[in-house]
Amino acid sequence: xxxxxxxxxxxxxxxxxxxxxxxxxxxxxxxxxxxxxxxxxxxxxxxxxxxxxxxxxxxxxxxxxxxxxxxxxxxxxxxxxxxxxxxxxxxxxxxxxxxxxxxxxxxxxxxxxxxxxxxxxxxxxxxxxxxxxxxxxxxxxxxxxxxxxxxxxxxxxxxxxxxxxxxxxxxxxxxxxxxxxxxxxxxxxxxxxxxxxxxxxxxxxxxxxxxxxxxxxxxxxxxxxxxxxxxxxxxxxxxxxxxxxxxxxxxxxxxxxxxxxxxxxxxxxxxxxxxxxxxxxxxxxxxxxxxxxxxxxxxxxxxxxxxxxxxxxxxxxxxxxxxxxxxxxxxxxxxxx
Amino acid sequence: xxxxxxxxxxxxxxxxxxxxxxxxxxxxxxxxxxxxxxxxxxxxxxxxxxxxxxxxxxxxxxxxxxxxxxxxxxxxxxxxxxxxxxxxxxxxxxxxxxxxxxxxxxxxxxxxxxxxxxxxxxxxxxxxxxxxxxxxxxxxxxxxxxxxxxxxxxxxxxxxxxxxxxxxxxxxxxxxxxxxxxxxxxxxxxxxxxxxxxxxxxxxxxxxxxxxxxxxxxxxxxxxxxxxxxxxxxxxxx
Numbered sequence: 001x002x003x004x005x006x007x008x009x010x011x012x013x014x015x016x017x018x019x020x021x022x023x024x025x026x027x028x029x030x031x032x033x034x035x036x037x038x039x040x041x042x043x044x045x046x047x048x049x050x051x052x053x054x055x056x057x058x059x060x061x062x063x064x065x066x067x068x069x070x071x072x073x074x075x076x077x078x079x080x081x082x083x084x085x086x087x088x089x090x091x092x093x094x095x096x097x098x099x100x101x102x103x104x105x106x107x108x109x110x111x112x113x114x115x116x117x118x119x120x121x122x123x124x125x126x127x128x129x130x131x132x133x134x135x136x137x138x139x140x141x142x143x144x145x146x147x148x149x150x151x152x153x154x155x156x157x158x159x160x161x162x163x164x165x166x167x168x169x170x171x172x173x174x175x176x177x178x179x180x181x182x183x184x185x186x187x188x189x190x191x192x193x194x195x196x197x198x199x200x201x202x203x204x205x206x207x208x209x210x211x212x213x214x215x216x217x218x219x220x221x222x223x224x225x226x227x228x229x230x231x232x233x234x235x236x237x238x239x240x241x242x243x244x245x246x247x248x249x250x251x252x253x254x255x256x257x258x259x260x261x262x263x264x265x266x267x268x269x270x271x272x273x274x275x276x277x278x279x280x281x282x283x284x285x286x287x288x289x290x291x292x293x294x295x296x297x298x299x300x301x302x303x304x305x306x307x308x309x310x311x312x313x314x315x316x317x318x319x320x321x322x323x324x325x326x327x328x329x330x331x332x333x334x335x336x337x
Numbered sequence: 338x339x340x341x342x343x344x345x346x347x348x349x350x351x352x353x354x355x356x357x358x359x360x361x362x363x364x365x366x367x368x369x370x371x372x373x374x375x376x377x378x379x380x381x382x383x384x385x386x387x388x389x390x391x392x393x394x395x396x397x398x399x400x401x402x403x404x405x406x407x408x409x410x411x412x413x414x415x416x417x418x419x420x421x422x423x424x425x426x427x428x429x430x431x432x433x434x435x436x437x438x439x440x441x442x443x444x445x446x447x448x449x450x451x452x453x454x455x456x457x458x459x460x461x462x463x464x465x466x467x468x469x470x471x472x473x474x475x476x477x478x479x480x481x482x483x484x485x486x487x488x489x490x491x492x493x494x495x496x497x498x499x500x501x502x503x504x505x506x507x508x509x510x511x512x513x514x515x516x517x518x519x520x521x522x523x524x525x526x527x528x529x530x531x532x533x534x535x536x537x538x539x540x541x542x543x544x545x546x547x548x549x550x551x552x553x554x555x556x557x558x559x560x561x562x563x564x565x566x567x568x569x570x571x572x573x574x575x
Contacts, residue, residue: 269509
């Protein structure tokens with residue numbers, strides 16, 4: 001089950017570094033919106049995984065989209081990681097969760113790395129870099145520091161950069177997070193469940209896999225040069241779903257011997273076999289946003305027969321950390337399948 | 338961007354897009370930093386790997402400058418391919434590891450782009466055996482080609498010649514370019530005292546050293562399957 005004291009320290013470390021705490025709310029991915037829909041597995045999904053939601057029947061789903069930043073302030077237009085947590089409602093009240101973000105890799109290999117990250121990546125006062133400093137950077141063919149957003153007073157950007165500069169394993173995630181931008185819609189981003197899971201097929205063959213959601217509407221971000229808008233993603237999704245459902249394809253990449261199974265900082269090569277596992281159709285925003293947008297609690301360990309966690313230490317740490325966080329904000333109790 | 342942004346901030350933020358700065362960068366900054374922090378060309382072709390998926394649908398991207406840089410020279414290259422159409426198909430069907438191959442004329446270069454399964458040297462070796470005459474007809478028109486033809490008599494030299502003209506494949510992830518540069522310099526450390534903000538300079542200098550590159554390892558609709566598997570599944574034999 002994991003060490004709950006470590007989980008508590010993990011959650012506390014995250015809360016301690018928030019620009020503004022949000023008691024009773026999620027410490028990260030605080031701002032979010034719930035949506036309803038259904039999932040239909042593809043014809044081939046059952047050949048790869050025996051889990052109930054891949055058998056082909058229509059499965060009701062609840063999805064929570066979120067901005068990665070912690071705290072009560074909403075900044076939809078800021079460059080930030082976005083979350084997409086999906087619950088597959090199965091028979092007899094059972095369920096399976098799939099938690100994904102727009103960042104394809106993580107910046108820590110294990111809990112120790114994560115604690116180091118929280119020590120280095122502290123919120124610090126931020127101000128616009130002097131134009132002369134920028135000119136000096138340009139003369140060195142160096143990326144000048146990004147201007148702070150309007151009314152942004154603190155940032156963990158400098159600390160994160162410092163962390164990555166001394167840890168090559170973290171550089172990919174930090175670089176990608178730095179250029180990730182803001183989606184024009186929650187339905188126009190690709191979301192990756194960064195960890196490896198083991199899936200079992202009908203013949204008992206187990207395969208290491210990684211899942212990702214790919215938007216049928218395509219990927220698009222806002223203009224980074226434009227002044228960011230703080231609140232638009234929820235309204236945009238509501239309007240979008242009022243007109244037409246939003247769809248995502250669930251893609252499953254199959255790893256090979258030699259791929260990083262237990263290290264979420266390492267991507268798998270693009271040459272791995274990708275299987276279409278099904279299509280998610282979102283039909284409307286959840287009517288009860290308190291229950292289905294806020295109190296709903298996801299956990300990457302909420303799995304069913306046919307899908308198992310890998311040995312990824314971050315995945316193992318998330319099990320208890322999510323529970324601790326849920327208890328702290330009085331989220332809906334967790335039911336194991 | 339922000340309300341406190343003054344005219345000088347706006348001017349400096351827009352500076353990289355100005356013609357003056359771009360010329361300064363091309364004529365002064367890039368040569369200067371190339372001299373101060375030299376970057377060596379990275380080798381072409383797929384990254385070595387023992388993993389099965391990495392040895393399927395590999396890319397070869399050859400750009401070969403024609404000796405005769407004129408419409409006549411380009412026409413000769415086009416004719417060399419047209420005259421050998423049957424030989425190319427015969428080679429493809431006999432080798433059985435090629436997904437597709439294309440000959441393209443860009444400027445005064447003849448380019449060969451192909452996607453193949455398996456080891457690079459075996460791929461070229463197989464083609465020398467089956468369509469060596471086509472290679473000879475094309476390479477004869479290319480700068481430096483006379484040293485390695487007939488390819489049937491210069492197998493190892495020919496493979497090396499082709500490898501040297503195969504484009505560097507920029508990794509799919511930006512920071513893996515840094516890892517390639519470090520590996521070329523013998524730096525295998527897990528951690529260093531790096532500066533990620535220097536990534537633009539490193540990319541620019543690498544593209545100075547490798548002027549022609551393939552961007553990424555290719556985008557595939559059905560990765561992880563060989564040409565033989567695809568044909569078998571389609572029931573069209575091989």
